Amino acid sequence: MRRLWQRGVLTALLLVWSGTSAVAGAQTVSVSPVQGLSFGLLLPGTPETVTLDDAMRRGVVALAGAGQLDVTFVLPTALLSPEGGSLPVSFSAVSAGLLASAGSAATPVNPQQLLRVQLASDRVLHLVLGGTARPASTQRAGHYSARIVIIVSQPGT
Amino acid sequence: MKNTLRALAAAAFLALPTMAQAQTGTINASADIATVFTFGASSPLSFGSITPGATATASGSIAFSRNVGVIWTLPDAATTGQLTGPGGTILPTYACGTGVTASTITSAFSSCTPATGTTAVLTVSAPTALVNEFVIFNGSLSAAQTNTVPGSYLGTIRITATQN
Numbered sequence: 152m153r154r155l156w157q158r159g160v161l162t163a164l165l166l167v168w169s170g171t172s173a174v175a176g177a178q179t180v181s182v183s184p185v186q187g188l189s190f191g192l193l194l195p196g197t198p199e200t201v202t203l204d205d206a207m208r209r210g211v212v213a214l215a216g217a218g219q220l221d222v223t224f225v226l227p228t229a230l231l232s233p234e235g236g237s238l239p240v241s242f243s244a245v246s247a248g249l250l251a252s253a254g255s256a257a258t259p260v261n262p263q264q265l266l267r268v269q270l271a272s273d274r275v276l277h278l279v280l281g282g283t284a285r286p287a288s289t290q291r292a293g294h295y296s297a298r299i300v301i302i303v304s305q306p307g308t
Numbered sequence: 309m310k311n312t313l314r315a316l317a318a319a320a321f322l323a324l325p326t327m328a329q330a331q332t333g334t335i336n337a338s339a340d341i342a343t344v345f346t347f348g349a350s351s352p353l354s355f356g357s358i359t360p361g362a363t364a365t366a367s368g369s370i371a372f373s374r375n376v377g378v379i380w381t382l383p384d385a386a387t388t389g390q391l392t393g394p395g396g397t398i399l400p401t402y403a404c405g406t407g408v409t410a411s412t413i414t415s416a417f418s419s420c421t422p423a424t425g426t427t428a429v430l431t432v433s434a435p436t437a438l439v440n441e442f443v444i445f446n447g448s449l450s451a452a453q454t455n456t457v458p459g460s461y462l463g464t465i466r467i468t469a470t471q472n
Contacts, residue, residue: 182333190339195375195438199339210335230339236436238339284339289437292375296338304330 180216180270182303188280190240196288201281203248203257210280211250212301217272223302224262230284230295238295239285250277267306344375344438345471351410353389353447353465355400361455369410369442370467377434377472380406380417380443382465383425389445389465395457400447405430410442420445431472443467 188210193199201208214220224247230238248257249268257279260266270276278301353368372378382388391398405416417429445465 180331182331184333184335187336187338190337192340192342194342195344210337212333212335227337230337238341240337240339280335282337286339286341287437290341290375291435291437292341292343294338294340296336299335299337301333301335302330303332 180214180218180220180303180305182301183213183215185211185213185277188282188299190282190284193284193286193290195286195290198283198285200283203245203259203279203281205281210299212278212280214268214270214276214278214303215274216270217274218270219306220268220270221304221306222266222268222278223304224266224280225300225302226262226282227297227299230297232291232293232295234291234293236291236293236295238290239287240282240297241285242280242282246281248279248281250279341375343471344373345378345469346373347371347469348373353445355447355449358449358454360458361451363451364449364454365447367411367444367446368465369444371410371440371442372406372469373438373440374469375435375438378432379428379470379472380430380432381426381428381468381470382417382420382422383468384464384466385423385425385427386421388421389447389463391461391463393457393461394459395461398449398453398456398461400449400453402448403446405444406432406441407444408441410444413444413446433472 188201189208190199190201191208203209226242227240230240242262244261244263245259247260247262249260250257262280268276280299348371350370351368353366355364355366358364387399389400389402391400402420403413403416404420405413407414415430415432419427419429422429
């Protein structure tokens with residue numbers, strides 16, 4: 152009798168767990184980096200802006216899944232070199248954008264604010280990011296880089 | 309069996325908040341600052357018109373900008389800055405080197421007339437920022453050197469900069 156009860160509880164727990172997985176799975180989104188934001192080769196003292204329609208240099212992240220999502224960008228203020236050099240970068244209120252489909256124009260959004268998006272089922276939404284690099288006239292030659300983090304969560308979690 | 313049940317129960321309830329957590333993605337931002345390594349305007353070294361038997365001095369320079377290290381060489385070696393004219397050749401005495409202004413040498417070359425054209429007369433490592441400097445040659449002619457056949461005496465000072 153006791154063993155029967157234990158089996159019942161075990162089965163119930165497994166059902167609850169697999170049910171939870173299914174619900175969570177339906178709302179799961181994937182965040183996939185597609186392309187880094189590349190300012191390219193810059194001259195000291197000459198600012199360079201990567202616009203949202205610059206397909207070769209803008210940063211791209213793919214969001215896949217379904218439902219409403221909150222997206223937050225964690226943006227750097229400077230790119231750093233291995234030697235410790237710092238190259239200032241900035242992002243405006245229209246430095247980010249949403250691409251509903253490949254080849255379409257990006258709808259500008261502010262990467263400095265929380266962004267709420269609605270993902271349609273089985274659709275991939277691309278987030279694109281531009282920005283401006285401002286090398287000083289005394290900027291040292293070399294490679295500079297930084298990480299941009301995109302945090303995606305479901306509203307209320 | 310009891311322990312297994314407890315573990316499963318714990319796992320089941322722990323799983324709920326874990327699945328609701330935020331997800332993150334990361335992309336890189338990058339830029340490459342170009343190498344600056346270029347000569348600018350030059351100011352010729354001209355002794356002007358000299359009275360035979362008198363001494364003379366002159367200074368010349370060429371601007372240079374770089375944000376990397378440099379190795380300076382003088383490809384004409386022992387004949388660097390030699391003047392040629394109707395009376396033959398004259399090799400002025402030179403002081404040379406680089407400076408932040410065109411008038412004062414702050415880093416002297418080890419020689420202005422090195423034994424070979426590949427001898428490094430000054431080696432400088434990469435600066436922390438863009439450097440605008442001048443290569444300066446200060447020349448002087450002795451009375452004996454100017455006491456020669458009249459006419460124009462011309463020469464060229466060739467300087468090679470190699471990225472270090």
